[in-house]
Amino acid sequence: MIKLKTELPGPRSKALDAERKKYVPRGVASYTHIYVVKAHGAELEDVDGNRLLDFAAGIAVTNVGHAPERIVRAVQEQASRFLHASINVTPYEGYVRLSERLNRVTPDPFPKKTLLVNSGAEAVENAIKIARAATGRTAVVCFEHAYHGRPHMAMTLTSHALPYKVGFGPYCPDVYRAPFPYLYRWPGTGEKGGEEDFVAEECFRQFEDMVAIDIDASQVAAVIIEPVQGEGGFLPAPVKFLKKLQAFCRENGIVFIADEVQTGFGRTGTLLACERLGAEPDIVTMGKGLGAGMPISAVTGRADIMDAVGVGGIGGTYAGNPLSCASALEVLDMFEDGSLLKCARAMEEPLRKRLLSFKDKYEFIGNVQGIGTMQAMEIVKSRATKEPDWEAAWKILTHCYKRGLVILSAGTYDSIVRMLMPLTIEPEQVEEGLDVLETALQALKT
Numbered sequence: 150m151i152k153l154k155t156e157l158p159g160p161r162s163k164a165l166d167a168e169r170k171k172y173v174p175r176g177v178a179s180y181t182h183i184y185v186v187k188a189h190g191a192e193l194e195d196v197d198g199n200r201l202l203d204f205a206a207g208i209a210v211t212n213v214g215h216a217p218e219r220i221v222r223a224v225q226e227q228a229s230r231f232l233h234a235s236i237n238v239t240p241y242e243g244y245v246r247l248s249e250r251l252n253r254v255t256p257d258p259f260p261k262k263t264l265l266v267n268s269g270a271e272a273v274e275n276a277i278k279i280a281r282a283a284t285g286r287t288a289v290v291c292f293e294h295a296y297h298g299r300p301h302m303a304m305t306l307t308s309h310a311l312p313y314k315v316g317f318g319p320y321c322p323d324v325y326r327a328p329f330p331y332l333y334r335w336p337g338t339g340e341k342g343g344e345e346d347f348v349a350e351e352c353f354r355q356f357e358d359m360v361a362i363d364i365d366a367s368q369v370a371a372v373i374i375e376p377v378q379g380e381g382g383f384l385p386a387p388v389k390f391l392k393k394l395q396a397f398c399r400e401n402g403i404v405f406i407a408d409e410v411q412t413g414f415g416r417t418g419t420l421l422a423c424e425r426l427g428a429e430p431d432i433v434t435m436g437k438g439l440g441a442g443m444p445i446s447a448v449t450g451r452a453d454i455m456d457a458v459g460v461g462g463i464g465g466t467y468a469g470n471p472l473s474c475a476s477a478l479e480v481l482d483m484f485e486d487g488s489l490l491k492c493a494r495a496m497e498e499p500l501r502k503r504l505l506s507f508k509d510k511y512e513f514i515g516n517v518q519g520i521g522t523m524q525a526m527e528i529v530k531s532r533a534t535k536e537p538d539w540e541a542a543w544k545i546l547t548h549c550y551k552r553g554l555v556i557l558s559a560g561t562y563d564s565i566v567r568m569l570m571p572l573t574i575e576p577e578q579v580e581e582g583l584d585v586l587e588t589a590l591q592a593l594k595t
């Protein structure tokens with residue numbers, strides 16, 4: 150329950166923020182200026198004693214809630230034994246156990262192997278290296294509106310020039326971009342939708358053309374796609390499109406990579422989005438929700454592809470840190486009996502319904518999109534032109550956080566309001582948050 154003792158941000162948060170401005174570069178952005186001291190379930194407590202509701206989950210990380218007891222215990226237990234040894238020096242069981250579990254839970258019929266690293270972007274960087282080593286080719290195809298991270302290859306694959314790319318060039322060579330089947334913004338699609346098959350066909354045709362004209366399939370090492378674009382604004386790729394891409398990759402010896410860093414671990418109602426969308430990628434990258442807040446990410450893929458890299462070619466000092474492995478193993482245990490996924494699936498319909506009811510009332514909501522608990526609203530200047538309205542989206546976020554609801558935007562135009570609450574959130578807390586969100590929508594209307 151939201152309980153505010155001060156205006157937000159409160160005096161202590163403000164004081165810390167003043168220090169932060171002195172010590173931390175401005176390039177590290179924050180959605181809010183509220184400094185957290187505690188977090189539990191779907192609630193955050195700040196340095197001024199305010200209790201806030203969390204619809205951000207640390208950007209899709211605390212899917213199992215903030216600091217569940219069993220995760221804290223597993224990490225403490227590991228910490229009491231050893232903090233670090235490095236897989237590259239003296240290996241440890243947690244790395245092996247977690248790899249084995251991830252090989253089992255990722256959808257595809259092949260024997261698999263897993264590389265553990267530290268962040269989503271690091272997983273993406275490694276997936277591309279592995280695909281290049283396995284194919285002996287260099288070209289990589291990614292998609293418009295994609296987000297894959299900030300290091301150089303991941304940044305190159307990312308579609309959003311500002312703030313992620315401008316000034317950081319040159320980018321990595323041999324990266325090509327194809328259109329993403331963005332249903333709402335695909336030219337010629339109406340407000341009613343229902344054009345999924347048409348967009349899937351047309352988008353795939355453009356992909357095939359681009360590959361044939363600009364690269365030639367024989368030169369392509371990998372195609373990397375988010376099955377549901379996260380930072381792009383919760384855009385699910387149509388099943389038909391994913392199936393065609395997958396078939397194209399298989400026919401042409403191309404490694405098909407699904408970046409599930411944001412979609413992973415229950416967000417779409419299945420453990421991974423590929424399961425729900427019927428895709429069987431050669432490699433899956435995972436991060437965020439895997440560690441429940443402990444930094445860890447994974448590249449799980451076909452064993453023959455993963456083994457293409459020579460000994461010592463992949464890894465890193467902290468890769469698959471033992472504390473993070475302990476946390477991730479506990480996360481997988483928490484998902485094992487299916488009850489968390491059941492919660493996620495139970496949340497989908499009411500959440501979507503409420504957002505659609507907002508769309509009925511407020512003209513500036515151009516579209517409600519997403520899958521599972523990944524639901525989002527496109528904020529537009531006009532439904533006729535679909536012109537994105539990032540200023541209005543920011544007004545909504547600011548209004549919400551000042552009233553104790555932490556909620557994020559997304560999208561190439563930063564005009565999409567997205568829901569990323571922990572999957573363990575109580576239905577009443579969802580309603581409470583959506584009530585706050587509605588006051589923001591009302592305020593914008595007046």
Ligand code: PMP
Binds near residue numbers: 269296297408411
């Ligand atoms: N891939 C996707 C799909 C993501 O959503 C993100 C993070 N938003 C990343 C990669 C990068 O992850 P990280 O910030 O952990 O490097």
